[in-house]
Amino acid sequence: MVNPLVPTPFDILVSAFAVVVWVYTAVAFVSAIRNRHVTGGRFLVWFLVIVFIPIAGATAWFVLGRDPKGNRSDPEAYAPKVKT
Numbered sequence: 699m700v701n702p703l704v705p706t707p708f709d710i711l712v713s714a715f716a717v718v719v720w721v722y723t724a725v726a727f728v729s730a731i732r733n734r735h736v737t738g739g740r741f742l743v744w745f746l747v748i749v750f751i752p753i754a755g756a757t758a759w760f761v762l763g764r765d766p767k768g769n770r771s772d773p774e775a776y777a778p779k780v781k782t
Contacts, residue, residue, distance in 0.1 A: 719752055726756035733764060 700706075705713075730736060731746050743765055747755040
């Protein structure tokens with residue numbers, strides 16, 4: 699007789715996968731928020747894609763949405779723009 703209070707290995711695997719997807723989506727969302735080059739309408743589109751298509755949207759953000767690697771290491775690219 700199977701105890702209904704003890705999760706099966708499949709339940710544990712599905713739960714672990716759900717946690718991994720949630721963390722991956724959260725990391726993509728935080729990355730999009732911290733990216734100063736994506737603002738306004740572009741941010742709204744990326745937000746909707748990341749939230750409503752979690753795995754594909756987060757992967758698309760990391761592949762297509764972020765700045766090229768050269769710009770991320772440039773401190774001037776992220777410095778606040780001061781109007782004179």
